Amino acid sequence: MSLALSHCISRILPQWVVQRSLLMDGRHAAKSGLYIQAMTLRTTAALRAEPKKKKKVDPRRELMVKERMRKKLKKLEKVPPEFIPIEDFMTPAKCLDEERTRFVPAISFEESERRALLLKEWSRYKQEQHMAEMKALECALEAQREALEELRLSSEELYDEALKPDLSLLPFSREGPVYTPAKDKYEAPEGKYNDTTRVYTQ
């Protein structure tokens, strides 16, 4: 009965299964070639039918990924340049010294009143000065407008000439008034100085 069964199995199952089962069971194989193979059936894991495709984009994709990683690393490594310190904004330690506070006697009521009134008078004075200046400007502009109108009535060509901008005028520079007028043949003394400005490089 067993012989018949093994014959059937050997015909049904592929040859290599049979061979394998024989190889696996060495001692059983030694006994007979047609041992019951059913007990020694071994199968591999379930495999899908699609074979592995070689994608052409793959190496490029890998390169891209590597580059991105490199760039991120570079960005992290980049240190922003240090700002140049603005020395005007940093209070020097000398000014915070307590010994330097000036003794100021309290201001009397009359004095504070006088100061407040003087401030108001000053703002009024400055406003009048400003209005006068604006008026002066308006006067000048009006005068020029009238002059150009009259010129236009007289002669178109002269009017066109007058309208042309004067390029030789700018840049116009002039030194302002001084407190005392310049001395004739004054020799200014030569002074030496040590330049202690701090120069920062970024």
Added chain:
Amino acid sequence: MSLKPGPASQSAGLARYSLAAAVYVQRLPVVSADWSPTEQRFRDMMAQMELEKSLLSDHELRLIEDAERLKRKQADDYDSDEEDVQMDQDIVLAQDLEDSWEHKFRNMQFTPRVRDDVDQDLSSVQRCLMDFLVLVSEHAVGDQKLWLLPQREWQEGETLRQTAERALASLPVGLEATFLGNAPCGVYKYKLPKPLRTDSSIGTKVFFFKAVLSEPSASSHSALLWLKKSELQSYLKPSYMMKAPKNLCAPAPVFALRLHSRATVASVACLRLQRQSGAKQQQQLLACGGGVCRSYL
């Protein structure tokens, strides 16, 4: 292309005026003007306030230290070994430094800001260093000799600015001035008396061009006067001054705008307003002008 009076005026049948250009040369202030009383008071108050809010400087600390050390030295129980810092005997006190600085300042010779003798000489360019000066020259107009801004008749083929430059160059004293632009800043129109009128011109239009004196020349001439704006009234004819002062309304730099020039501006503004026909404008501006004038009374 020759520059002639255009066809527009001919075809419209308007009266033809002959053209002239005058130059308004200014000598800008050399020295800063004095402070007005309000400004002086405000300056003092500001200096006082800033002093109160300030800290003691190094120099002042040194003064205080020296004073204390002197006091300690003069006390009966003075022991030089108690001094914190061992110093040399010949030390320079801060007070000595101050004295030497004061001495140096007093020995320094400054040129005086105001020189009365030069101020009286009307033809000198160096007079009144704090003010704006305007050049005025004598012209023979008809029978009269008038004081006017230097002017010349316009000739064909040149621009008005060139005429003004010619007027400046033809003065007896060589003056160098920078002209401020090609456009005139004012105009003065006058009609000739009837017998003198011709077909070509019934009057003259004088265009004023502004210039700034570059270098004051040393020489002076009796026919040329440098006048302050307040003095112009006594030399120029009133009607001429009414028009020419439109130039005086010109903006003066802030640092030199002082009471006298502002009074002129205010008075001229009032004069201008009275001539204008617009009642509304008159009201508005008179109010402003009045407000400005009030402050000087």
